[in-house]
Amino acid sequence: MSESNNFSVPNIIRKKRDKEELDDAEIRYIIDKIIAPSAEERIHDAQIGAFLMASYLNGLSPTETVSLVKAMTFSGFQFNWPEGWKGTVVDKHSTGGVGDKISLILAPALAACGLKVPMISGRGLGFTGGTLDKLEAIPGYSVSLRKEQFVEVLEKVGCCIMGQTSDIAPADKIIYSIRDTTSTVDYDSLIVASIISKKAAEGLDALVLDxxxxxxxxxxxxxxxxxxxxxxxxxxxxxxxxxxxxxTDMNDPLGRAVGNALEVAESIQSLKNQGPEDLIELTCVLGGQLLYTLGKTGSLEEGKEEIRETLLSGTALKKFKDMLVSQGTKESVAHDLCHGDMWKHLPKAEKVVEILSPTAGYVKDIDALGIATLCHRLGCGRTCPGSPVKFEPGVILLKKPGERVAEKEVLLQVHLPNDYSDNPVLWSEDQVLDMFTFHPDEPAPKPLVVKML
Structure with a gap:
């Protein structure tokens, strides 16, 4: 009798519901059923949701977590890179934040340092923005590449950012979308399995996690x-x-822009070393850590300086432009984005509302979750898997924590979706102002990096 004949999906869900530990074979079985080629064999979405919720509520042991990572990794294709790339293949992954567009800056900066960056990214999950959603605001840019195209772009440019194909960690692709609609996004073992299964399939030499x-x-x-x-x-x-x-700290948004097209614009400014300092600093720290981990620099500080130099010299911007063209953007459009008027091509809000400060003093805090929720309501995120997002809406923070503001000075701009009709349920000026805390005295600066492991 085969191993699979000893198991059933309902029994495995029941065991997890009843706080029993699953063995390696049971976890492999449920992952195999998630990716089964025929509809008759495939597990139902409702059963996947039940398994995720049982795991969320009752926990996965360290042994179960490792089994899940392995099963999800080996559920699909794993890259095996040319021998000459050994010691150069790297990636970065963030657990998701507000205004976090670092991948768009860091991938080309690392490529400009001679590394290979095969970045397989995701869409928006929960209230956090998705790298792919941001990139799709760029006309012509394709996040859907065949594996052969992926390798070709890496060979030519050094970095490539795309979505999961159907055969790279396919179980994760299915589970990822269902986590978003079953409120199981924030469970650590499911996060570990999702992240590491994709990164292991990428065949990395080094990985830095934010x-x-x-x-x-x-x-x-x-x-x-x-x-x-x-x-x-x-x-x-x-x-x-x-x-x-x-x-790293995510009590306040990272950078000044939150929203798909707005974050692309801020990323391009940062590739010219003209973006917000917190965004550029964290980019340099993460890239510097990778260079140091691989022994390419003698210290983290040297690594940071090397990343910063790619921004100052324009080599990172060139890699970004080359990546856009290699992934479908017209040469003329890529040129305008990087060296001309980017708003000729990026989706732009027709109506922008400026919110004024009710008081004078210093901005002490900005509620990052509040800003993210506002942007989600305006259409920057999705409420169900596969639903479209809007590229033009979002927020630009003209004042950040620690900055002085005068009474009636503009605090932020709210960029409304182009199909917007006044709806106080979606947002109001009072709701936005409640996201800001003010203080008469200059607050102490907050550390961007809380701890390094």
Whole structure:
């Protein structure tokens, strides 16, 4: 009798519901059923949701988590890179934050340092923005490539950002979308399995993880973020990757722009070293850590300086432009985006509302989750898998924590969707102002990097 004949999906769900531990074979079985080629064999979405919720409520042990990572990784294709690329294949992954567009800056900066960056990214999950959603605001850019095209772009440019194909960690692609609609996004073992299965399939030499903590992150407190970071590092190391993690603050949005097209514009400015300093600094820290981990630099500080130099010299911007063209954007459009008027091509809000400060003093805090929720309501995110997002709406923060503001000075701009009709349920000026905290005295600066592992 075959192994599969000993199992049934309802019984496995029942065991997890009743707080029993699943063995490696049971976890492999349920993953195999998720990706089964025929509809008759395939597990129902409702059963996947039940399994995820049972795992969320009752937990997965370390052994179960490792089994899940392995089963999801080997559920599909794994890349095997040319021998000449050995020691150069890297990636970065963020657990998701508000205004986090670092991938768009860091991937070309690393490529400009001579590394290969095969970045397989995701769409918006929960309230966090998705890298693919941002990139699709760029006319012509394709996030759907065949594996052969992916390798070709990497060979030619050095970096490529695309979505999962049907055969790269296919179980994760299915589970990822169902987590978003079953409120199981923020469970650490499911996060570990999702992230590491994709990164292991990429065949990386080194991986740096940006684990966000705070109001605008999935992990709201330091203990949970540290636990997740440690689990990610441990699971990644099992696959032979050199994995490091940074726990970074996400109580306030990163950068000034939140919203798909707005974040693309801010990324391009940052590639010219003209973006917000917090965004550029964190980009340099994450890239510097990868260079240092691979032994390409003698210290983290040297690595940071090398990343910064790619922004100052324009080499990172050139790699970004080359990546756009290689992934379908017209040469003339890519040129305008990088060297001309980017708003000739990026989706632009027809109506922008300016919110004025009710008081004078300093901005002390900005509620990152509140800003994310506002942008989600305006259409930047999705409410169900596969639903479209809007590219033009979002927010630009003209004042950040620690900056002085005068009474009646503009605090932020709200870029409304072009099909917007006045709806106080979606947002109001009072709701936005409640996201800001003011203080008469200049607040102490907050550390961007809370801890490095």
């Amino acid at each position: 684990v966000k903590v705070g109001k605008g992150a999935m992990m709201k407190n330091f203990a949970d973020a540290e636990n997740l970071a440690e689990k990610l590092v441990s699971a990644g190391n099992l696959f032979g990757m050199k994995v490091s993690a940074l726990i």
